[in-house]
Amino acid sequence: MLTSKKLEIRRSEIRENLSELAGIEKPSTDEIRKIGELDTEYRAKETQYRAALISEEEERKKAGAEIESRQETEWRNMVDDFELRQVVMSLDEGSAINGATKEIIDEMRASGGYQGMPVPYAVLETRAGETVASDQINPKAIRPTIDRIFPNSVAARLGIQRIGIARGDLSFPVATAGAVFGWADGELANVGAASKYETSERSLSPDNTGGAQMILSRKSLKQSGEGLEQSVRRDLNSVIGTELDRVVVSGTGADGQPLGTIPGAVTYGIDSTAIGAAATWAAFRTEVVAFMEANAISSASQVNLALTPAIWSDLDEALISGTAVSEWDRLTKHVGTPAVSNVIPAASAIMAANVQGIAPGYLGLYGGVDLIRDPYTKAAQGSLVLTGLVTADYTVPRGLQTRILTGLTA
Template sequence: MLDSVKIARRQSEIRQQLAGLVGKDKPTEDETRSMETLDGEYRTNETRYRAALVAEDQERREAGADLETRSDREFAELTSRFELRQVALSLDEGRALSGATAEVVEELRSKGGYQGIPVPLAALETRAGETVAADQINPKVIRPIIDRIFPGSVAERLGIQRINIAQGELAFPVATAGAVFGWQTNELANVGAASPFKTTERSLTPDHTGGAQMVISRKALKQAGDGLEQAIRRDMNAVIGAELDRVVINGSGAAGQPLGIIPGAAAYGIASTSVGDTASWAAFRAQIVAFMQANAITSASQINLGFAPTIWAELDDALVGGTATSEWDRLTKQVGSPAISNTIPLETAIMTATVQGIAPGYLGIYGGVDLIRDPYTKAQSGQLVLTGLVTADFTAPRGMQTRILTGIGAP
């Protein structure tokens, strides 16, 4: 306890004692001496109190500075200790949440409505195993679960930025027209006709919700160890990530899906060029030149490029006449290593550039994963069905930052 607080409490006690003594009409000699003693102590404590405040000033400043940044840091620390196993047991057995898990769930509930138990996206990241009781009987060695195979994130390689939105709609105003430059035709002439500054909006809205579902068997729920939690974490993280990656590229904009880059090329103002020839460095170079002519980039290395594996095979197989250099070698020398993924359709390539710090596209994710239980569908076998709901949307603010090439390698 701070010295200033201790002194303040003692001062309060002295005032109470003096109030009782002063109210007497004929105090005794002992009471008179007591009043003098308490009065002297009170005056001394006033001096000590002011000195304590001065001495503790720096400590209070440091504490205040710590409080200003403690909220985000503490929540990140709580999220790092979030146990998905507690969520599974709560949904299966009704067991109460505790510790950091309970605090994180309560914080998420206070920020938005959830039908089930809210789970922060950060908690789905693969991390070191949770603490497990060391005295569990384990008659045999259980090796780690072998995960399913999912593609790497091609959207991230293309420079698409993920942003988290608490609630509401997020709009990006994009300038489409503005000032013009003109020369005087004579000494008194106007320099040019004024042009209005115009903008258009690209918006992210919470209109698209999808769900990742899985069935957890009773045997899996009763197994000791953290293997189940890690497997659930990795599997949900991978399947959600793979689907978000797909809709960024190929989202139809219908049946609940966001509108992706390729189906939404016309809506986003993205140029699409039909190559109609074998894959070559020259085809990609022509689009890089178009980026440069639009003042979007100044170097080929600023381009992000992605295409299907068949295009890589064609580029690697095509040798420049009389040399051992392939078209792939020429491409990677200028652009770097492209993203190769089956997420991008066959005979199609996507080229993007980050211009003036603005990403070529934004994937907005609303809140965390809303984890909902279904104990009835598989009740006859004691299985638990979990659904993780995710609300997300995608938009491309400026079409000039993206180009699509089609018909690459087409006969």
């Protein structure tokens, strides 16, 4: 038992004894002396109790972190045992779900908001080390374990952070004005006028819902084992991950889509520079300097960069006069290896930085994938149509952490 707990129990006993003695109408000399002793002991125990709380603070933090870590580990272990084929066969044939799969579904249902079968996003990962029987659907390559819905995507490479949200809005207060330093220009002079601390707010809301659909043929439904699970997982992971990646960069903010980085540049306060010339390291260096002057970074290596395959080709082809060094070599020497993807709009590039632990953007994913069964649309084929509903939103907390370049011509 912790020392603080023992002291707390003793203090409680002393208070009880004092309460009994205080109720005596005419206390004797011994009882008065006893009240004094208890009062002195209580004061001493009070001081000891405060000291014990201070000394045990670190121990409490470690214990709390251990409990939290244990809970996360237990959840991950359960997710590892989640069998997606149980969900599919239950939707198709009504077969019972059991084991870890049932526990996870029951726990997610307790949060509400699902019309079909809830599936954690982590289940869509293609796990390393899984084998497939030779007589089942056999993918040619098994990808390694991934820890996010967009593992190698542009969004992840830019430092965009994914947040799991159970329900409701999630707000990010962002400081826009605060303390001002000033010098006193005389012995009795003021150091300057106080400045009001102000914040603005960015929010993630469950207003944007999209769906991934797939058709499972009768043949695939009758094939058991890992093949069906891998196929469903791969398809859902690919289509959901690709679309989330796209809306983070280019979401229109209309037609049910979240507002992405480039279309939302004005809304989010992101600087967009029209270069109107061939891509060079000098053009990107100018933006790096702008980051530094805004106190967002102190080194070019802190910048994450994403650009199109065409821009990569131009940079790699452009050699510095009289050398075998390309503009691409100069760029990667300072900012590392940029993400090259056709998710980025033509002739454009995005630069982003993580500042003081704040990501340049946040992608909120609500709950898990809501897997809904439709046995009627393709009933004549004996096929099952599955729809995986995803609710997500995106926001940029501070525009100064991102810069956009456009008009990078060949």
